[in-house]
Amino acid sequence: MVLLILxxxxxxxxxxxxxxxxxEGMRFFTTTRWAPNAEVFGSLPFVYGTVVTxxxxxxxxxxxxxxxxxxLSDVAPRRLRRPVSSLVDLLAAIPxxxxxxxxxxxxxxxxxxxxxxxxxxxxxVPVLSTLFxxxxxxxxxxxxxxxxxxxxxxxxxSITREVxxxxxxxxxxxxxxxxxxxxxMIRAAVFPHSRAGMIGAVMLGLGRAMGETIAAALVIxxxxxxxxxLFGSGDSMAAVIANEFGExxxxxxxxxxxxxxxxxxxxxxxxxIARVIIARGRRHA
Amino acid sequence: MYRKSARFTGPFAALVAVAxxxxxxxxxxxxxxxxxxxxxxxxxxxxxxRLSATLNGSGATFPKSFYEVAIAGYQxxxxxxxxxxxxxxxxxxxxxxxxxxxDYAGSDGxxxxxxxxxxxxxxLYIPTVSAPITVSYNLGDVKDLTLDADxxxxxxxxxxxxxxxxxxxxxxxxxxxxxxxxxxxxxxxxSGTTENFTLYLVAAAPNTWTLKSGATVxxxxxxxxxxxxxxxxxxxxxxxxxxGYVDLSDAKASGLQFAKVKNxxxxxxxxxxxxxxxxxxGAEVKADLSYNPLxxxxxxxxxxxxxxxxxxxxxxxxxxxxxxxxSFLRYMVTDAQKLAEDIDYAPLPKSLQEKTISxxxxxxxxxx
Numbered sequence: 031m032v033l034l035i036l037x038x039x040x041x042x043x044x045x046x047x048x049x050x051x052x053x054e055g056m057r058f059f060t061t062t063r064w065a066p067n068a069e070v071f072g073s074l075p076f077v078y079g080t081v082v083t084x085x086x087x088x089x090x091x092x093x094x095x096x097x098x099x100x101x102l103s104d105v106a107p108r109r110l111r112r113p114v115s116s117l118v119d120l121l122a123a124i125p126x127x128x129x130x131x132x133x134x135x136x137x138x139x140x141x142x143x144x145x146x147x148x149x150x151x152x153x154x155v156p157v158l159s160t161l162f163x164x165x166x167x168x169x170x171x172x173x174x175x176x177x178x179x180x181x182x183x184x185x186x187x188s189i190t191r192e193v194x195x196x197x198x199x200x201x202x203x204x205x206x207x208x209x210x211x212x213x214x215m216i217r218a219a220v221f222p223h224s225r226a227g228m229i230g231a232v233m234l235g236l237g238r239a240m241g242e243t244i245a246a247a248l249v250i251x252x253x254x255x256x257x258x259x260l261f262g263s264g265d266s267m268a269a270v271i272a273n274e275f276g277e278x279x280x281x282x283x284x285x286x287x288x289x290x291x292x293x294x295x296x297x298x299x300x301x302x303i304a305r306v307i308i309a310r311g312r313r314h315a
Numbered sequence: 316m317y318r319k320s321a322r323f324t325g326p327f328a329a330l331v332a333v334a335x336x337x338x339x340x341x342x343x344x345x346x347x348x349x350x351x352x353x354x355x356x357x358x359x360x361x362x363x364x365r366l367s368a369t370l371n372g373s374g375a376t377f378p379k380s381f382y383e384v385a386i387a388g389y390q391x392x393x394x395x396x397x398x399x400x401x402x403x404x405x406x407x408x409x410x411x412x413x414x415x416x417x418d419y420a421g422s423d424g425x426x427x428x429x430x431x432x433x434x435x436x437x438x439l440y441i442p443t444v445s446a447p448i449t450v451s452y453n454l455g456d457v458k459d460l461t462l463d464a465d466x467x468x469x470x471x472x473x474x475x476x477x478x479x480x481x482x483x484x485x486x487x488x489x490x491x492x493x494x495x496x497x498x499x500x501x502x503x504x505x506s507g508t509t510e511n512f513t514l515y516l517v518a519a520a521p522n523t524w525t526l527k528s529g530a531t532v533x534x535x536x537x538x539x540x541x542x543x544x545x546x547x548x549x550x551x552x553x554x555x556x557x558x559g560y561v562d563l564s565d566a567k568a569s570g571l572q573f574a575k576v577k578n579x580x581x582x583x584x585x586x587x588x589x590x591x592x593x594x595x596x597g598a599e600v601k602a603d604l605s606y607n608p609l610x611x612x613x614x615x616x617x618x619x620x621x622x623x624x625x626x627x628x629x630x631x632x633x634x635x636x637x638x639x640x641x642s643f644l645r646y647m648v649t650d651a652q653k654l655a656e657d658i659d660y661a662p663l664p665k666s667l668q669e670k671t672i673s674x675x676x677x678x679x680x681x682x683x
């Protein structure tokens with residue numbers, strides 16, 4: 031049933047995107063110039079922006095989420111667990127447009143100063159000086175990554191916490207009996223047992239980060255370019271669809287739907303990879 | 316994990332089914348739900364026959380606040396007619412009219428010749444209001460600033476990067492301009508405002524402006540993008556040295572300062588309802604009532620004036636809907652025009668208004 035729906039969505043969108051695919055051919059996927067008023071549509075900058083912001087989000091969110099989950103499952107006193115985990119779950123209930131507005135009104139103006147400081151500090155270092163080059167406006171790939179990290183943290187946290195809860199008490203106590211400290215116990219008993227589940231959680235978070243639309247559209251800066259400057263503005267696939275769809279027509283609209291098809295394919299790819307990793311992890315465990 | 320995800324698919328599939336159901340219901344809306352109330356047809360309080368229908372529209376967001384005021388006013392005259400206007404952008408409105416899912420579409424731009432055959436028959440342009448697009452800036456105590464098309468083009472293309480550039484100074488003798496860096500703000504979303512602003516630059520600065528026109532253009536990378544007129548206004552307000560194009564009502568609401576712009580006659584004009592009406596007076600109106608008030612002639616004309624239209628099919632197929640549509644459009648271009656000025660839209664000048672009324676009268680409605 032679900033497969034049928036997914037299949038129908040894929041067919042319907044591809045058909046409406048076909049004029050753009052036919053007009054641009056492979057250039058749609060391989061070129062970097064996106065100029066609706068010249069009817070040139072290269073989607074690569076948006077793929078790049080989507081991947082970069084999602085990666086930033088995961089780099090920020092995964093350690094925090096795993097940390098919170100461990101705290102809740104193995105460290106926190108029992109009476110603290112429920113309130114803290116419902117607080118984290120509450121983060122997931124905030125509508126994404128609220129995150130986006132907070133990002134553009136509160137975070138972006140404030141974080142400009144932080145970015146400028148970081149780019150001052152890193153300016154003598156060869157690679158970092160490019161990554162963190164200024165000046166920044168506060169709206170850009172990294173800010174979008176931060177907002178996305180906030181949005182995926184509750185997802186990754188609640189799933190990893192449940193996975194950690196399934197670790198058999200016996201395995202934990204065996205580790206303690208061998209004289210492990212708490213951290214050694216976590217490394218020896220909790221992590222190996224939960225690897226597949228953790229990867230699954232991260233992949234769910236990744237899917238959320240790649241598909242997030244309105245929050246990204248508000249803070250990402252909206253310029254169709256591939257840049258190594260993480261503090262600079264970029265654009266993501268979902269964001270450009272949200273921004274340009276209303277005023278589009280003809281080939282432009284087809285190209286935007288084409289972006290949707292591409293994003294769809296990309297998320298399916300990520301999910302398949304995740305399944306493969308999980309399946310392999312299961313075999314080893 | 317697997318058991319968990321299997322449990323999740325149930326509600327998910329249900330959700331999809333509900334969403335599809337909702338779409339199905341939406342589609343059913345274009346079958347006429349309207350009926351003319353024949354029994355009570357007669358003299359209403361206004362002396363017009365009482366109508367009963369539901370009219371759906373979508374499209375340009377630029378005139379949306381005027382349309383909302385007009386719809387609220389019309390509801391008092393014809394309580395039996397429900398009028399909806401969904402916004403969504405000019406492109407969406409035109410697409411919806413092509414697909415026949417709306418009764419009228421708002422559009423800031425004209426239909427491209429290549430797209431005309433896609434419509435389900437002949438359609439008409441109904442001019443409604445127009446409004447100026449301001450060039451708003453944030454420059455501390457510089458309260459009075461004059462710009463011309465060439466300079467605006469160079470600023471937005473990042474060829475002029477400082478406020479004390481000789482080109483700006485030459486237009487503002489006697490004004491002390493600071494050496495502040497210019498920050499350019501533009502729309503991140505596709506917009507009829509962007510389209511009209513760039514169309515103006517194409518018309519008025521043909522030798523300088525190279526980015527062409529469109530709802531989305533390729534701005535230089537070192538510019539800033541904001542969502543909607545409010546988003547651009549927010550950047551301008553929050554950034555010293557910023558400049559951006561914002562419609563008049565949002566510029567006023569955000570307390571922005573805006574530049575006088577030199578028009579075709581070489582006069583520096585402040586954006587206002589009066590200077591916009593002057594631009595409409597100076598614009599050449601074609602037989603189909605399409606007109607271009609951008610860079611219009613006339614001493615008092617503000618050059619960056621954006622037009623907007625409602626598109627409707629000339630041949631209506633449903634009597635009740637057709638009658639209601641004509642009556643609503645007539646209200647929009649007559650009584651509602653008085654409401655426009657309060658919210659910073661310019662009403663149609665007399666001559667254009669008369670032509671528009673006869674255009675509305677030419678809409679064909681089937682007799683029972």
